[in-house]
Amino acid sequence: MVLIKIAWRSLWRSKMRSAVVIFAIASGLVGGLFSSAWMNGMAQQRVKNTFAYEIGHVQLHNPVYDENTDVKKTIKNTAEKLKYLQETKDVVGVTERILVTGMSATANKNMGVNIIGVDPIQEKQVFEIYKKIDTASGDFFEAKKKNSIVISRALADELKARLKSKIVLTFQDYNGEITGAAFKVVGIYRTDNNPWDKMHVFVKNDDLRRVLALPKDEAHEIVLLLNDFEKAELLAAEIQNKFPDEKVEDWAEVSPYLSLMSGYMDTMMGLFMIIILGALGFGIVNTMLMVVLERTKELGMLMAIGMNKRRVFFMIMLETLFLALVGAVFGEILSVLLINYFNTAGIDLSSYAEGMESVGYAAITYPMLEGYRYIQITVLVIFTGIIASIYPALKALKLHPAEAIRSI
Numbered sequence: 001m002v003l004i005k006i007a008w009r010s011l012w013r014s015k016m017r018s019a020v021v022i023f024a025i026a027s028g029l030v031g032g033l034f035s036s037a038w039m040n041g042m043a044q045q046r047v048k049n050t051f052a053y054e055i056g057h058v059q060l061h062n063p064v065y066d067e068n069t070d071v072k073k074t075i076k077n078t079a080e081k082l083k084y085l086q087e088t089k090d091v092v093g094v095t096e097r098i099l100v101t102g103m104s105a106t107a108n109k110n111m112g113v114n115i116i117g118v119d120p121i122q123e124k125q126v127f128e129i130y131k132k133i134d135t136a137s138g139d140f141f142e143a144k145k146k147n148s149i150v151i152s153r154a155l156a157d158e159l160k161a162r163l164k165s166k167i168v169l170t171f172q173d174y175n176g177e178i179t180g181a182a183f184k185v186v187g188i189y190r191t192d193n194n195p196w197d198k199m200h201v202f203v204k205n206d207d208l209r210r211v212l213a214l215p216k217d218e219a220h221e222i223v224l225l226l227n228d229f230e231k232a233e234l235l236a237a238e239i240q241n242k243f244p245d246e247k248v249e250d251w252a253e254v255s256p257y258l259s260l261m262s263g264y265m266d267t268m269m270g271l272f273m274i275i276i277l278g279a280l281g282f283g284i285v286n287t288m289l290m291v292v293l294e295r296t297k298e299l300g301m302l303m304a305i306g307m308n309k310r311r312v313f314f315m316i317m318l319e320t321l322f323l324a325l326v327g328a329v330f331g332e333i334l335s336v337l338l339i340n341y342f343n344t345a346g347i348d349l350s351s352y353a354e355g356m357e358s359v360g361y362a363a364i365t366y367p368m369l370e371g372y373r374y375i376q377i378t379v380l381v382i383f384t385g386i387i388a389s390i391y392p393a394l395k396a397l398k399l400h401p402a403e404a405i406r407s408i
Helices: 002-011 015-057 079-086 118-127 153-159 196-201 205-212 228-242 256-294 297-302 309-343 348-360 371-397 401-406
Strands: 058-060 092-105 110-118 150-152 166-172 178-189 200-204 221-226 247-250
Touching: 002 309, 015 256, 015 309, 015 371, 058 228, 079 221, 092 118, 092 153, 092 205, 110 118, 110 153, 110 196, 110 205, 118 221, 150 166, 153 196, 166 200, 178 205, 196 200, 200 205, 200 297, 221 228, 228 247, 256 309, 256 371, 297 309, 297 371, 297 401, 309 371
Parallel strands: 110 200, 150 178
Antiparallel strands: 058 221, 058 247, 092 110, 092 166, 092 221, 150 200, 166 178
């Protein structure tokens, strides 16, 4: 207890020097934590959007569908499978889809697209594309009209199409014949992933099934939304056992990029903080060496009146640790305030929106950092403080009491 008091008082003997070091530690942590939160927020937002607009959490396909996307490689008896999946624990929504690749054309231009046939009610339970259609851009198949189509803003600009425009879709049907039909635009959506938007259009299952000549009770894809995406792997294995004739994949298998992104962000944050704490560690070592040199006479007197080297060693270590912890506390408090503010207000990068959306990121990002990260940082700061204190403390142990007392 006496050592703790001495160490704490000694820390504030030179207030300016201690304040500079504490400021350096705090600002370093603020920079590191905020940058990490920003990158993490972007990654989490990208993952969330991919689940909400593109892939869901679990997908079922014909085992060989992914090899050549043949329209005949379908899931059979979809009504039975849908009923079972809707009653499965942890499943929030289920939707079946008919998928075909074809050409979209207007009088101005034509482009290759992925055509997705959906049941509008089922689709809204799993995906949120309907939320990306503003009131001035139509709706997601609210009216019961035949041959309706929902396209993206990016594709509409390319084809020079607008609401009520007619778009001709051409593709190969179930029998291998080239077929097609004209569809009227009833909705125009826009997500944060411009390349994906440009390649995907939505029509109703019934319309696409009729033109495609696809038998009833068959579809190319069934997608599930869960109450927790982390349960996807276990649930996919369970469904695979139930339907061994189908290929069941969780989101990490469907899009390995998302899994890689999560691991990459963790690695980047770790490296970032190691670099920052390493630089701070050198600053702390330099400061504590100055403290030892300035207090040579004082340390010599303490040893001369009976303080053993073990106590001197721990006193220097405690001073260093206090210095690191005070800086860490200030840094983390400022980081929490800053991250929470921008997590609500967002960081507006609208001036770079085109470039951001071209790689699938939103123009407005929301920094976020899990609570356990702050605990990790505190532990790392303590560890850095202990490591940084060893050399100055060993330097103090080399002092000879008589020579130290005579020094000026």
